[in-house]
Each structure stands twice: as C-alpha cells, then as structure tokens.
Amino acid sequence: xxxxxxxxxxxxxxxxxxxxxxxxxxxxxxxxxxxxxxxxxxxxxxxxxxxxxxxxxxxxxxxxxxxxxxxxxxxxxxxxxxxxxxxxxxxxxxxxxxxxxxxxxxxxxxxxxxxxxxxxxxxxxxxxxxxxxxxxxxxxxxxxxxxxx
Numbered sequence: 001x002x003x004x005x006x007x008x009x010x011x012x013x014x015x016x017x018x019x020x021x022x023x024x025x026x027x028x029x030x031x032x033x034x035x036x037x038x039x040x041x042x043x044x045x046x047x048x049x050x051x052x053x054x055x056x057x058x059x060x061x062x063x064x065x066x067x068x069x070x071x072x073x074x075x076x077x078x079x080x081x082x083x084x085x086x087x088x089x090x091x092x093x094x095x096x097x098x099x100x101x102x103x104x105x106x107x108x109x110x111x112x113x114x115x116x117x118x119x120x121x122x123x124x125x126x127x128x129x130x131x132x133x134x135x136x137x138x139x140x141x142x143x144x145x146x147x148x149x
Contacts, residue, residue, distance in 0.1 A: 010096065013089045024079070031072045038065050 004012065042062055049058035112120075 006096075010093065013093050016089055024076075027076055027079070031069075031076060034072065035069055038069070 042058075042065060045058060045061070049055050111117075
C-alpha cells in the first residue's frame with residue numbers, strides 16, 4: 001500500500017465512519033421493511049386460517065416470525081454495541097486535531113453549529129429553550145408583548 005499523506009489519512013477515516021453509519025442505517029431499514037412485510041402477510045393469512053380451521057398452524061407461523069424479528073434486532077443491537085472501531089477512528093482523529101500546531105488553529109476559527117453550541121455551558125451565546133421559543137412565537141401571533149418568567 002502506498003504511503004498516505006495526512007490529508008488522505010483524515011479523509012480515509014471520515015469515509016470509514018460515513019460508510020459504517022450508512023451500512024447501519026441500511027440494515028435497520030431492511031429489518032423494518034421485513035417486519036412490515038411479515039405483518040402484512042400474517043394479517044392477510046389470518047382470515048384463511050380461521051376459514052380452514054388452521055389457527056394452530058397460523059399461530060405457530062406468527063411465533064416463528066416473531067422469533068425471526070427478535071433475532072434480526074438482536075444481531076443489529078450486538079453490531080452496535082461491539083462497534084468500538086468507530087470509537088478508535090474518532091479517537092485517532094481527535095488526537096490528530098489536538099496535535100496540530102496551536103498557533104495555526106488561532107488563525108482558523110469556525111463557528112459551532114447551534115445544535116452543538118446550545119448544549120454547551122457558555123456566556124458567549126444564550127440559546128432559548130423550546131418552551132421560550134413557543135412563548136415568543138405565541139406572543140407574535142397574538143400580538144401580546146408581555147413575557148413572564
């Protein structure tokens with residue numbers, strides 16, 4: 001394998017995480033689609049089972065299908081909990097960022113997205129809670145201008 005430069009390493013790490021997240025969401029969607037399809041099939045088969053007197057057979061099919069769901073969901077949960085590879089990659093990226101020359105970083109600032117910044121204790125920006133936003137939006141629509149805290 002050819003020697004990678006730093007930029008290529010960072011890009012490779014980010015692509016690795018992106019790919020794993022994509023694979024996980026695809027697996028989750030496939031399981032959800034399978035469960036929905038199974039429910040449709042079992043629901044459609046129920047009246048026929050009643051008509052033919054095969055309720056015992058139908059309930060065995062329901063039990064087997066539900067066990068399949070449990071196993072599929074269990075597999076994806078295990079996949080998530082055993083997924084320390086993402087953590088290793090993220091730690092490597094954090095170590096890289098922390099080791100960058102601090103003088104360089106002083107010249108390259110960037111704003112945190114509000115979704116991230118609002119979770120941090122900070123005097124620099126004060127974010128409104130959802131309740132406060134609702135109050136303000138409600139006042140706007142009613143024309144009231146008193147705010148109670």
